[in-house]
Amino acid sequence: MALTTVTATQLFDQVKVNAVELWHNPALGGSSQVAVQFAGATVGSSGDGKVWSDNSMGIEPAHVRASPNKMSQAAQWQSFSGNTAFLLTGPVGTIIDVDLTLRTVATSAPVATPAVVAATAGEVYYRGLDSVAIATSNLVPQAFPTR
Numbered sequence: 001m002a003l004t005t006v007t008a009t010q011l012f013d014q015v016k017v018n019a020v021e022l023w024h025n026p027a028l029g030g031s032s033q034v035a036v037q038f039a040g041a042t043v044g045s046s047g048d049g050k051v052w053s054d055n056s057m058g059i060e061p062a063h064v065r066a067s068p069n070k071m072s073q074a075a076q077w078q079s080f081s082g083n084t085a086f087l088l089t090g091p092v093g094t095i096i097d098v099d100l101t102l103r104t105v106a107t108s109a110p111v112a113t114p115a116v117v118a119a120t121a122g123e124v125y126y127r128g129l130d131s132v133a134i135a136t137s138n139l140v141p142q143a144f145p146t147r
Contacts, residue, residue, distance in 0.1 A: 002119035009110035011124060012102040014077045015085075017068055021097040022090050025061035032056050035089035036066035038074040042083045047074035053089070062090075077103070080111055082131070096129065096139065 002008045022034040033055045038047025048069040056062035066086075068074035074085065088096065114133065119125060128137025 002121050002123050005119050006115050008113045008116045010080050013105040013108040014103040016077050016101040018099040019067045021065040023061045023063050024090050024094040026058050028058050030058045032062050032091050034062045034064050037087045038068040039087050040074050045083050048072045
């Protein structure tokens with residue numbers, strides 16, 4: 001949420017990754033691979049390292065729906081710490097759906113986000129899945145407005 005034209009805070013305090021889903025359909029006769037791995041190496045967000053992947057031979061899309069192992073730390077509630085939640089593999093044009101459960105904790109202080117540009121105070125904005133500014137993100141959300 002934008003506080004000023006250049007500052008913002010995160011709207012939610014905690015996140016739980018339920019699933020990550022990828023699709024990619026190459027040109028007819030082509031091949032493509034998509035993959036997801038919950039490989040978090042940081043204490044508190046460690047995954048089991050399992051890789052979910054699929055290949056397309058140009059007839060059906062490559063498709064993966066992956067969930068962190070229920071007994072892994074990656075499946076637990078996480079505070080927004082900037083740690084990598086999962087690794088993605090997919091060519092340009094891959095569709096990525098992330099199923100999350102988000103919570104706001106009344107006793108948690110707002111967490112500042114990286115700087116925003118030309119924002120409107122009070123407006124909710126979306127950043128790229130890689131948490132960088134939209135101008136430099138390779139994972140631009142299909143939601144508006146973005147910053």
